[in-house]
Amino acid sequence: MRVTMPTIFNSIQSNLQNLAEDLQGLNASIASGRKYQSISDSPVDVGAILGLTKEGNQTVQYERNLETAKGWLSVTESSLQTITEIVRASMALANQMATGTYNAAQRQAAAQQIQGYLEEVMQVGNTQFRGQHIMAGYRTDAPPFVAEDWQVQSPVMHLQPGSTGAAVAGGVYTGTASRTFLVEVVSGGGAGLGTYRFSVDGGQSWTDPAVIPAGPVSLGDGVEVTFGGTWVAGDRFSISVYQPIEYQGDSHNFEIALGADSRLAVNEVGCVAVGGDQGDHDLFQMLAQLKSSLEANDPAEVGISLEKLRSYETHITAILAGLGASLERVAMKENVYGTLKEELTRQISDRADTDLVAAVNLLKTKETAYQASLLSSSKVMGMSLMDYL
Amino acid sequence: MSGLPSILHIATRSLLAEQLGVEVTGHNIANVNTAGYSRQRVNFVTAGAVPSSWGPLGTGVKVQGIEQAFDPFITARLNEKNSLLSDYQTRSSALEQVAAYFNETQEGGLNDLLSQFFAAWHDLADNPSGAGERQALLSRSLTLCDAFNSRADQLVRERLVLLQEIGPTVEEINGHAARIAQLTQEIVETEANGRTANDLRDQRQLEISQLSQLIGVRTYTTGDGNLSITLANGRPLVQGVLSWTLTTQLNSSDTVDLVWQGPGGTTEIIPTSSLTGGKLTALLQTRDEVIPKYQQELDQLARDLIVAVNRQHTQGVGLDLFSQTTGTYQVNDPNAPLGNAGLPLGDQIIHGSLTINLDRDGAPLASGTIVIDPSLSLNDLVQSINTHAVLGGYLTASVENNSLKISANSPSDTFGFSGDDSQALLALGLNTFFTGDKAYTLDVNAWVLDNPELVAAGQFDATGAHTVGDNRNALALAEMEEAPVGPDGLTFAEAYQRLVMSLGLEAQEAEDQESFFQGLVDQLTQMRDAVSGVSLDEEMTNLVKFQRAYQAAARLVTVADELYQTLLALKK
Numbered sequence: 001m002r003v004t005m006p007t008i009f010n011s012i013q014s015n016l017q018n019l020a021e022d023l024q025g026l027n028a029s030i031a032s033g034r035k036y037q038s039i040s041d042s043p044v045d046v047g048a049i050l051g052l053t054k055e056g057n058q059t060v061q062y063e064r065n066l067e068t069a070k071g072w073l074s075v076t077e078s079s080l081q082t083i084t085e086i087v088r089a090s091m092a093l094a095n096q097m098a099t100g101t102y103n104a105a106q107r108q109a110a111a112q113q114i115q116g117y118l119e120e121v122m123q124v125g126n127t128q129f130r131g132q133h134i135m136a137g138y139r140t141d142a143p144p145f146v147a148e149d150w151q152v153q154s155p156v157m158h159l160q161p162g163s164t165g166a167a168v169a170g171g172v173y174t175g176t177a178s179r180t181f182l183v184e185v186v187s188g189g190g191a192g193l194g195t196y197r198f199s200v201d202g203g204q205s206w207t208d209p210a211v212i213p214a215g216p217v218s219l220g221d222g223v224e225v226t227f228g229g230t231w232v233a234g235d236r237f238s239i240s241v242y243q244p245i246e247y248q249g250d251s252h253n254f255e256i257a258l259g260a261d262s263r264l265a266v267n268e269v270g271c272v273a274v275g276g277d278q279g280d281h282d283l284f285q286m287l288a289q290l291k292s293s294l295e296a297n298d299p300a301e302v303g304i305s306l307e308k309l310r311s312y313e314t315h316i317t318a319i320l321a322g323l324g325a326s327l328e329r330v331a332m333k334e335n336v337y338g339t340l341k342e343e344l345t346r347q348i349s350d351r352a353d354t355d356l357v358a359a360v361n362l363l364k365t366k367e368t369a370y371q372a373s374l375l376s377s378s379k380v381m382g383m384s385l386m387d388y389l
Numbered sequence: 390m391s392g393l394p395s396i397l398h399i400a401t402r403s404l405l406a407e408q409l410g411v412e413v414t415g416h417n418i419a420n421v422n423t424a425g426y427s428r429q430r431v432n433f434v435t436a437g438a439v440p441s442s443w444g445p446l447g448t449g450v451k452v453q454g455i456e457q458a459f460d461p462f463i464t465a466r467l468n469e470k471n472s473l474l475s476d477y478q479t480r481s482s483a484l485e486q487v488a489a490y491f492n493e494t495q496e497g498g499l500n501d502l503l504s505q506f507f508a509a510w511h512d513l514a515d516n517p518s519g520a521g522e523r524q525a526l527l528s529r530s531l532t533l534c535d536a537f538n539s540r541a542d543q544l545v546r547e548r549l550v551l552l553q554e555i556g557p558t559v560e561e562i563n564g565h566a567a568r569i570a571q572l573t574q575e576i577v578e579t580e581a582n583g584r585t586a587n588d589l590r591d592q593r594q595l596e597i598s599q600l601s602q603l604i605g606v607r608t609y610t611t612g613d614g615n616l617s618i619t620l621a622n623g624r625p626l627v628q629g630v631l632s633w634t635l636t637t638q639l640n641s642s643d644t645v646d647l648v649w650q651g652p653g654g655t656t657e658i659i660p661t662s663s664l665t666g667g668k669l670t671a672l673l674q675t676r677d678e679v680i681p682k683y684q685q686e687l688d689q690l691a692r693d694l695i696v697a698v699n700r701q702h703t704q705g706v707g708l709d710l711f712s713q714t715t716g717t718y719q720v721n722d723p724n725a726p727l728g729n730a731g732l733p734l735g736d737q738i739i740h741g742s743l744t745i746n747l748d749r750d751g752a753p754l755a756s757g758t759i760v761i762d763p764s765l766s767l768n769d770l771v772q773s774i775n776t777h778a779v780l781g782g783y784l785t786a787s788v789e790n791n792s793l794k795i796s797a798n799s800p801s802d803t804f805g806f807s808g809d810d811s812q813a814l815l816a817l818g819l820n821t822f823f824t825g826d827k828a829y830t831l832d833v834n835a836w837v838l839d840n841p842e843l844v845a846a847g848q849f850d851a852t853g854a855h856t857v858g859d860n861r862n863a864l865a866l867a868e869m870e871e872a873p874v875g876p877d878g879l880t881f882a883e884a885y886q887r888l889v890m891s892l893g894l895e896a897q898e899a900e901d902q903e904s905f906f907q908g909l910v911d912q913l914t915q916m917r918d919a920v921s922g923v924s925l926d927e928e929m930t931n932l933v934k935f936q937r938a939y940q941a942a943a944r945l946v947t948v949a950d951e952l953y954q955t956l957l958a959l960k961k
Contacts, residue, residue, distance in 0.1 A: 001915075001916075001919045002918075002919040002920070002922070002924065002927075003919070003924065004428075004918045004919065004922030004923055004924040004927075005421050005422075005922060005923055005924060005925055006421075006422075006914075006918045006922045006923075007914075007915050007918045007919065007922060010911070010914065010915075010918075011911075011915070014911060034494055036494045037494060038485065038488055038489065038492055038494065038893075038896075039488050039491060039492060039493060039494060039889055039890075039892065039893035039896070040484070040485065040488050040893045040894075040896035040897040040900060041494070041897075042893075042897075043889075043890045043891075043892075043893025043894040043896075043897055044890065044894075046493060046494060046889065046890070046893055047886050047887075047889060047890035047893070049493075049494075050493055050498075050500045050882070050885075050886045050889060051882070051883075051886055053500060053501065053504075054500060054503075054504050054882045054886075057501065057504035057505070057508065058504065058507075058508075058870070060508075061504075061507075061508040061511050061512075062511075064508075064511070064512070064515070065511055065514075065515055068515040068516070130516065131518075132516075132518065132858060136858065137856070137858065138847065138856035138857070138858040138859040138860075139856045139857070139858060140518065140856070140857055140858030141518065141856075141857045141858070250850070250854075250856065252856075252858075252859065254858060254860065255860070255861075255864060256514065256515060256864075257511060257514065257864055257867055257868060260868070260871040261868070261871070263864065352494070384925065384926065384929075385925070385926040385929040385930065386925075386929060389929065389933065
């Protein structure tokens with residue numbers, strides 16, 4: 001082929017240009033640490049990197065969700081743990097007091113202890129986590145357990161055989177502490193015939209016997225009782241006054257996303273776990289009744305309360321087991337995401353980051369090629385017949 | 390004739406011929422760097438022989454003419470490939486520009502922003518009453534909207550830039566066509582006496598090659614120096630000494646019409662799709678076919694996002710309720726059926742109902758259900774709210790600026806929405822998170838932006854109560870990241886990744902084609918230069934060759950002179 005001036009010079013120029021372009025690309029990828037500078041460098045790889053990055057971002061977010069979930073679950077678990085301990089302490093106390101070896105004064109003291117326990121349960125039930133009441137369902141802005149107005153409870157009756165006595169409690173309590181009135185029929189008979197006396201300290205001291213009237217009898221602090229039927233001497237009943245604890249939250253479960261299509265309820269609804277709904281597992285009611293029975297110096301009733309507390313203990317243990325399982329699940333997910341994140345980082349790095357060793361090697365090769373090209377070009381350009389004519 | 394005068398005659402002719410050889414060599418050397426120049430050579434032939442008693446006797450050299458070293462076939466192929474090269478060069482640089490707006494290899498790409506947007510919903514779901522989480526969600530949403538807006542804007546600008554390039558390119562094409570016709574006339578006139586107008590032909594060839602870089606053409610030559618150039622659709626641009634022009638105009642659908650202005654005022658629109666090769670083709674096709682495709686995909690993605698997020702958001706309730714609110718979308722005609730009233734998302738409305746829940750001083754007061762059908766007009770809807778047995782007394786609906794406005798009658802009343810299975814709230818823009826209907830108009834609803842408490846993280850209970858710790862709606866919105874949207878069942882991230890990948894592939898393909906055709910053009914240029922290019926060493930050799938021949942011819946004169954002297958000396 002004829003080689004002409006334009007051929008020589010064009011090929012020198014285009015070859016140098018190509019090499020310079022390669023050098024620039026390599027330099028950019030080394031300097032930036034990124035293999036690709038533009039999506040057209042490798043659209044398939046860039047697409048894959050986008051997918052991996054998105055997954056990575058998502059994993060980081062799920063890990064954050066797990067932190068929140070763990071926070072909720074841990075706080076709930078420790079609250080319920082505390083409540084379980086209180087329940088066990090109450091049971092131990094009730095167990096002692098159910099036996100006949102204790103006297104009224106000791107039971108009065110135990111009642112005070114139970115009152116303390118009750119208040120503590122309420123406090124624990126109103127625990128906040130990051131400003132939210134965790135046992136209130138979705139109503140996280142207000143304490144879920146609130147003390148209601150004083151309520152005079154129905155009498156707990158202990159009648160002698162043959163007695164047809166019936167008592168109706170009433171009135172509006174004006175006192176400031178919960179208490180139990182113990183009433184005893186001293187001599188049998190109906191209204192106008194029989195006599196009664198009452199005690200506010202579990203029978204340690206009694207009022208003077210009085211004739212049962214037809215109308216209501218005032219027991220003090222606004223509490224009244226109306227006797228009905230025919231009484232037998234030795235009939236006893238107790239009327240207690242306390243503030244029932246009411247659950248104010250709702251029954252929604254607060255859920256957190258642990259992954260795509262995977263949610264976990266991280267709260268325990270207060271009325272299910274602790275009570276306040278006058279249901280089967282209302283710890284507040286159980287404790288209030290236990291306290292009343294102690295105030296009334298009534299070992300039999302204390303025994304009944306003990307049974308109720310036992311069944312509650314089973315109930316809360318099951319809930320705690322569920323929380324433990326949830327925490328286990330969170331820990332497992334954390335492990336999975338930790339591994340996944342590492343793997344994603346590795347894959348992203350594999351695809352997106354410059355392999356410095358390879359790139360520097362290639363740069364060296366290109367540099368040599370460029371220098372060789374410059375050398376040979378200058379040699380070819382310098383040759384002319386004119387030098388010899 | 391023979392004898393001494395004949396020798397002198399031969400010498401004279403030879404001197405003149407070799408001198409011409411030197412001149413043409415000089416012309417070649419002078420034009421070694423002239424674009425489009427084809428090397429020339431003198432065509433020497435032996436001069437006609439004269440009869441002599443010994444047979445025909447040569448009379449020296451004669452110049453037949455000056456010829457061009459030119460291969461029309463290689464040149465034609467070179468022009469064609471150059472045309473395609475120029476097409477892909479233009480396409481590649483425009484696509485590279487567009488790809489730069491979607492450059493996801495750098496920080497802050499749309500892909501990341503989408504992830505952050507959904508992450509913000511997760512954070513809100515983790516703490517639904519948190520003011521910080523709400524603010525973070527709003528600012529991330531604004532960033533996401535900005536990213537969509539600016540990309541849409543850049544695509545529009547890129548089309549504008551291409552449009553600005555189209556006019557001058559067409560002018561250039563017309564200029565080349567006119568000069569080709571003029572050069573043809575000069576060539577025909579010059580060659581009338583049988584001589585080849587080499588340099589004019591070189592010039593015309595150069596014009597043709599420049600023209601074909603601008604637009605794909607076919608060239609037909611006739612032997613007499615005439616030629617025709619036609620466009621891809623067969624319409625002539627140059628016919629012999631006549632040339633026609635092209636013009637462009639923007640049509641109603643915002644695409645460019647290329648109009649051929651033929652003889653006698655005939656015009657014809659040349660379909661862009663029929664063009665192949667040349668810069669103009671690339672400009673037109675990139676502007677009117679390639680970029681609109683990505684605009685549409687981006688708009689679809691934005692629309693899917695608006696529809697999906699708003700559909701869920703309208704089901705929810707924030708920490709606060711509305712005392713009044715106005716829709717963000719307008720109807721053309723308050724009396725037209727909603728499904729057909731020009732609402733951007735009017736096609737989303739289906740038969741169903743929605744519930745409005747009223748609070749008085751923050752406590753549930755009443756609620757009522759409104760039945761919706763796409764055949765209802767906006768005025769019908771206003772009517773059905775105002776005359777609703779329960780809601781009518783508490784709320785007043787009206788049409789304001791062709792949007793639905795609902796306000797509570799008493800300052801102590803507030804209201805919210807729930808259970809909208811008709812998607813009317815979405816289409817009317819009430820209790821929505823985003824506004825707009827495409828990438829350029831996507832924005833965060835000003836109601837929400839001004840009152841972050843209106844971000845609907847929760848939902849109304851069946852009792853009409855709403856609570857601060859409710860994260861049901863936020864969870865549903867966060868989980869939308871993984872939900873399939875649009876007709877192809879891709880997630881948002883997947884749909885965007887598909888857009889980026891297809892754009893990247895298209896840019897890469899243009900780049901690959903560019904380098905492929907660059908290789909072809911380089912090779913064909915080498916082949917052309919092998920025939921037509923000037924080699925200085927060759928010309929140097931020729932120079933010496935002609936010089937030596939000239940010296941020899943001059944010596945012949947000396948010899949003839951000496952012969953004369955010898956002859957004349959005989960007489961002395």
